[in-house]
Amino acid sequence: MSEQKSMAIIATQGTLDWAYPPLILATTAAALDYEVSIFYTFYGLQVLRKNLDLRLSPLGNPAMPMPVSLPVLVQSLPGMEKMATIMMRNKLAKKGVASVADLREMALESDVRFIACQMTVDLFDFKQSQLIDDIEYAGATAFMEAASDADITLYT
């Protein structure tokens, strides 16, 4: 075990909003000289795609602020997901929040380890060519090894 502090994160979510917490914490921890691993599994794999296309749905999320309150039936209409995604992207940009792509790049630059869960890569028929380079492919055992040495472990 090294003297350097470390953090291990499991990231299971693949929506535009939930892509942020693991990347914000990982880049910040790296700036504080932590060794960081993020284990992307299930929908989290969306964040590792070369062609990022993260979306957001107002459906089933009454906490999402909307400019006008819409009945659930209206939220389920075609195009609503696209609208919510565009609104969130505009809001993020307007407030000076980094894009997911930029944060991911910064994480890679600061040597954050990205580990794609092999089982879910196969489950969803991802090809390695669809995901960014410089990531590792492994299973739960590899995460346990990183987590057992970590000062901080998080599940998101």
Added chain:
Amino acid sequence: MANMTLDAKGLTCPLPILRAKKALKSLNIGETLAIEATDPGSAKDFASFCNQTGNTLLSASESVGTYFYEIQKN
């Protein structure tokens, strides 16, 4: 006068800290970095950043929505 100045105005968490970390890398030990930010959360974050990295927060102040910090690299 600081050895380097960082304009982090308009940026939100975690960007001011990430930019500061990058800027500090290019400084020598003992040199100082001046930062301007508009993120209100940066006040606590820069103090916490210095606590955890062993750098010294020489000064921190605020004037009409702009936050000024000076950090010495240790």
